Amino acid sequence: MLFVVGLGLGDEKDITLKGLEAVRRCDKVYMEAYTSLLSFGLSSDGLSTLEKLYGKPITVADREMVEEKADVFLSEARESDVAFLVVGDPFGATTHTDLVVRAKKAGIDVRVVHNASVMNAVGACGLQLYRYGETISIPFFTETWRPYSFYEKIKKNRDLGLHTLCLLDIRVKEPSLESLCRGKKQYEPPRFMSINTAIEQLLEVEEKSGESVYGEDTECVGLARLGSEDQMIVAGPMKQLLNVDFGAPLHCLVIAGETHPLEQEMLEFYRLKEGSDHKENGTA
Template identity: 35%
Template sequence: MTGILGFVGLGLGKGDITLKGLDFLRKCSIIYFDTYTSLSSEINQAYLEELTGKTVKPVNREFLETEKRKEIYQRCLKGENVAIACIGNPFFATTHVALRIEAEKLGIKTEVFNSFSILDGILSATGLEPYKLGKIVTIVYPEPEYGYFPTTPYKVLRENLARGLHTIFLLDLKLEKKLAMTIPEAIELLTSMEKQFNEGVITEATIGIGLARVGTSTQVVKAGKLRKLEKMDFGEPPHTLIIPGTLDPIEREALKILGNIEDEAITEWLQRLKEKPKNT
């Protein structure tokens, strides 16, 4: 009889894991802690070991996306219950979907223990309406030595704004290189894309919402014009950036109260959205 492979969401901070998820972790022979798809300022290997009393093995992209991952399946096929635990919700990362499919094809039963994702945290922190979220996109570090400067974030923003939708920018993590993109870095890259395309998507009127360490005790939410956010210190990562589309009265009031943005800045931005950017 095979064991169970459980995908356990840990949420965004301490105490977010569900009782069902915690119960499963405590029944496992080993916990594989995904350390590359997301980051938390409160959840780490030591915390998990203290919480569960189990052996916790940190694993990176190389482990989960190469032949090394078969170690997980081998344990399950021997009858062990094994967990892959990650920050947020386990299936926000496509890597985990692929692992689940592969395990099921091998005859290994899988179970899912959901928790709060970054999307839940963002909606709670900002007051934005979920049905007005546009396509989500990641701003990644360019690699100029290889001529790599992806501009998809700019194109997604342009499309979302044309429909009045909010754009969530997830910021690149290269934890193996000890790199985690900050809000000022993300704004600098978006500004560079605007200079390249010159379509008026990013302007002096553009406002944003900068979030740091969402869902933790040190969460930061600041809203304002991008040029103002670019000069702010948001502290330790992870960071997230949002550029809102059209705002209804409740969203507008929420940003003023929760993000401390001036009403004049919102008015100027909403007026700008009524104008057609170049090449649209």
């Protein structure tokens, strides 16, 4: 049996009782470490906190392992109970769907334990989930690669008055260019896109495309470390959020569409007040 267990968003205590029971009955426990970051998941300290709570040793499965060695843990799952731990919800990322498909094709029983993910927890900012359009991803621009494809999607959402959730790029275990040339694997340090960088790139695309889809006065909400004790939520125009220090990753950004009165009331709590220390924002 393969258990795919969502860990939620905050820390080790965001696992559900059902998820914890599944982990404790498994013979082998893997944890994905590449589609998203959790403070408790990346440092070796965090891992031991998890291992202590779960009462099991955890094998961190990085990108190579999940893609190249999936057969290994799928064959383990055929013989015994194996848990695959996923930050957020199991179906938040394509990779995990792929894993489930492979397991099912191999005739292995799969049990999924759901949990919160950014896709629903973003409701914390007060913009109602049923009023979101297509979710977009903003990749790190490089000198030679500046894809603008998300711009049209934002345009379509805004034409319909819908909010847009922007997921921001995460680069973990990217092989360095130098190492690729030398044929020896070395990795770039991990990079997580900040809300500030996302807005800079959004404004660049708007300036180049010039269709007035949004601008520096467009209402947005920046969310950092959503679901954790020190989450930070700030609402305001792009030009204001551009200069807010949101602190450690993960960040995401919502471009607000048309807002209803209740949504506006909720956003009011997250606006910067004159002279306030905006680090106190948030509801978690």
